[in-house]
Amino acid sequence: MSLGSILSSSDSEERWVNRIGQYFEKEVTIHNVPISVFNVSKAIKAVKPEVYIPQVIAFGPYHHMQPELYQMEKYKLAAIKSSLRPEQILNFQELVIDKMKELEPVIRACYHKYLDHDGYALAWIVAVDGLFLLDILRGYGHVMYSQRRNLTRDAVLCRDVIVLENQIPVILLKEIRKNLQLNSMHDDDDLELFLMLRGFCQIHSPLKLARISNTSSYTSCLHLLDLMYFLIVNHQVTPTRPQEQVLGLEKTDGRTDAEQHQSEEDTNDLILNVGEIVEMGMHLGIGKKVLKPIKVIQEMPWEKISNLLGLKMGNEHDKDNHPIVEEITIPSVSHLSKFAGVKFIHTVGGIGDTKFVHEGATLYLPIITLNANSEVLLRNLVAYEVALSNSTGKLAQYVDFMCGIVDTAEDAQLLREKGIIKGDLNNQEIADLFNGMNRMSAKARNKTVDEINEYYNERPMVKGYTFIKKRIFASWRILTLSSTILLLLLFILNSFCEVYGCSQFFGSSS
Structure with missing residues (x-):
């Protein structure tokens, strides 16, 4: 095998040749199955690779066979068997595996990376991991919000559920539920599944989610991370303002x-x-x-x-x-407050409601709740947005904005006092989170950045500093x-x- 090949052995090469030949002869065509589970690029992983890979448990074919994660396989199987009836366990091959094998082209179409597994191995991976994910999500369905808060105790497991490369496509989860008749008789299958998915998003999202009354918006989501992304970027109270197609990046002068x-x-x-x-x-x-x-x-x-x-x-x-591109050019929270008298107010809206009002020098920001898994979630959400060909880059713009204004623990404390930042992380951990995030808003920048910079640079104290620095x-x-x-x-x-x-x-x- 050549160095860096997507195939691990000569047997894999033979399977690849046979599969390509079969598809070529049968002219297999997959309609309406978009690629949804992307592998994160090396450029994005370079800064902090560990946040993009599962640490304890794998979901799906990307990481399923890794030795350090495979030790959880017995735990998965035990959890699955406890949730199934005896006759379902006895006929599992016929009810699930054979049906998933028939969907092999669909499974492969969902994943961006080439899958070096034969059809039955792939069917077993998706079936076992999909059922285990459904078992986790079951607790997020119809129970009340206060009760669901108890489900956050297993932070490590929830962390791995939200990793981009660990996503299980919804189309496969629906197929598993249908084959095992896991849906309630009095409920629509799709609605029950999406209530569970939304329940998980509601508990773990760092930002407020949109309230969607149209169920078709739920049923069209591709996987759990896709649904959370959709609900975050579509939560907005005020109308969307036009974006400037100019990336505001700060150029350094050669210093370290x-x-x-x-x-x-x-x-x-x-x-x-x-x-x-x-x-x-x-x-x-x-x-x-x-x-x-x-x-x-x-x-x-x-x-x-x-x-x-x-x-x-x-x-x-x-x-x-x-x-060297480092971050957007914008003063920190403490500088805006001390040198320009900017006030900070939290808004009930979402990331699209971030705005600066010149009269009164007020910056409105959405509430963000930061906990142990927030960095992993934010990074994977932005990585997913970057991978989408039709995204507007809204979330990356917001994350870059927060990275620009939060430099120190003092900045985090000021935003916490205003009710903009909440959660379990202390001020220094919040500052470290935003300082360590790599900048990825390469499509457009919110006009708010220009408005803040213009206002800040016109303050007398700042103008004096600019003169001294320039001269x-x-x-x-x-x-x-x-x-x-x-x-x-x-x-x-x-x-x-x-x-x-x-x-x-x-x-x-x-």
Whole structure:
């Protein structure tokens, strides 16, 4: 076998040749069976591969035969046998396996990756794993929401259920239920199944779900993750606004992440220092005496001065460096709050209701509940969206937006206080979750990003920082130190004036 082949042995090659030959001769055509279970690409898996693969139990052919997961096979079979009647167990081959074998072309059509299994092996895999999944979902059907909360205790099992590569197509679950007559006599088979699927989504979704009255919307879903994705992206109170087909990405200047982070911390200190210096100056009554020299300093030919001193200007970065895409360009929650006075309010809607209202400087965000499995679920939902050819990228846009505004535990705490973030994760875990997410909104960007950036960049304190960063970027550490010393001197002067009075020097203080 050649290195990297999709086939594992010469027997597999023979099966592949026979199968291709049979399909070619019989002109097998599968209608209305879309590919729905995608294998996650290496590019997406590169950042954190473990969140895209099952850890304990496999559902479906992608991971069924892996040694580290196969040890759960006895557990699956025991659970299945306990849910079946004796006559169903006795006639299982005839009732289920033979029927699933007849659907082999349909099964293969559902999966994106080539399946290196013969027909009967594939039938057994789908039957066993499908029945085990149905046994899990049965508890999410007609019981009340408060009772279903107890079903979240097995977090590891639920984690593996939501992995994209672990999905079992609904068309196969319906076939298993029909063959074993698992549906209630007084209920429609499809409706009962989709109530169970929606019940699972209701419990485990980090975002609020749409209320769909039309049952055809449920019955057209492809698998569990597809239904959750559909209910998340279609939950919206306000009408959808037009999207800008421009991806807002931040280009780096060749520095490492650590260097950029340190630069941001020091320049933020500089912003705070400048703001306090201005306030202290106004308190001392310096006022225009300070602002006039600042204006003179701003109008000085800094580019020529920097060239004479050998300083590197902010607009002279090496143009040969290839930009590295990291995240959307947007300030963090704490920066928006401190430097621009932005307020945060949770909305009862969904991700499509994220909006920034310029009047009142208010950012509306949907409520998100983050628990142990939330990162796995969000990553797999976005990976599924990326794989869909007709998706709008709404969920990836929202996730990227949250990754952009949540940088630290302080950001998470601010959103928690506003009721936007809920759940069991602590503030640092929330920050780590969003900082570790890879950016995947490659189709479009919500206009909210532009509106926030425009508002933020017009704030006086931010404009002052932008001027300093643009003119004398290389000397920000000196400026930070100088501003700190100046602020200290002003504090000393203020203390002196409070004791002895300085009105003869600066005029009356306020």
